[in-house]
Ligand code: ADP
């Protein structure tokens with residue numbers, strides 16, 4: 001056995017990248033989450049060759065202070081949490097301080113950023129995790145990050161990627177989810193200079209959903225607005241006729257974070273019980289707001305799964321929220337709705 005040694009930061013970042021950066025869509029996810037955490041109201045996403053050649057995300061958020069820019073590329077450096085008290089009351093999408101160093105470890109990255117209080121912006125180049133260039137540069141307030149040649153130094157990961165079409169599909173899917181998560185943010189997504197998605201950013205979930213799913217489809221959805229002491233549940237629930245053959249058409253957001261949850265899906269299915277033909281599933285977009293201490297998002301590095309502390313309570317609330325939305329449209333007989 002060789003002697004035990006602590007690995008270099010460069011190597012640690014490259015290993016972490018294996019977990020956090022699986023494909024172009026994961027880069028888009030991390031960059032978008034950072035833009036949203038920075039309070040952006042407009043986000044432009046541009047891809048070339050499904051993101052393999054280039055991914056650029058530009059936002060009008062807070063920007064990063066020039067003295068902090070290099071720090072943002074250090075592992076476990078974050079402006080979002082300070083101590084373990086914060087860890088159990090997470091309000092931001094990011095908090096692990098891993099995304100930028102991970103992405104930078106497996107690409108050629110350029111960041112341009114400026115805060116509102118600075119005259120000039122900062123431009124930094126990072127290649128395979130090493131800062132190669134740092135200049136003072138004219139920049140709009142906000143942050144623009146370009147990621148080129150993703151996985152150029154990890155050929156094994158590059159080989160594992162699927163077709164361009166599949167990779168693009170994952171990106172579009174994710175941007176659509178974010179657009180539905182934040183109707184108050186205007187998103188624009190271009191692929192090879194073609195506009196694929198544009199949302200108005202006016203705060204109306206129906207308008208964001210119309211941009212994502214098309215106007216015709218959202219006409220067949222009831223609006224959900226329900227709350228009790230613990231939960232506020234809003235969004236859109238498809239009329240029972242708008243059913244689908246697979247389970248992928250229920251989208252959930254918890255405190256603005258897109259999550260996957262069998263628990264919530266099951267609650268929705270229960271709410272539609274007897275209204276749908278057998279083996280058909282509902283379509284819905286649900287936003288659930290709850291006290292951050294009632295949900296643990298630190299279950300997995302991608303934070304797609306969360307743990308709720310009051311599962312039963314939440315399930316019942318979701319069922320009630322959907323039922324009362326459908327009831328308003330007289331899609332549920334009142335007697336059934338009360339059960
Ligand atoms: P995390 O999001 O977990 O804090 P990241 O590696 O994604 O970690 O980002 C590191 C830090 O860089 C963030 O905490 C934030 O301060 C800053 N940052 C990253 N992207 C942006 C952005 N688009 N706008 C403003 N600040 C950003």
Ligand code: MG
Nearest residue numbers: 030034094099
């Ligand atoms: Mg982040």
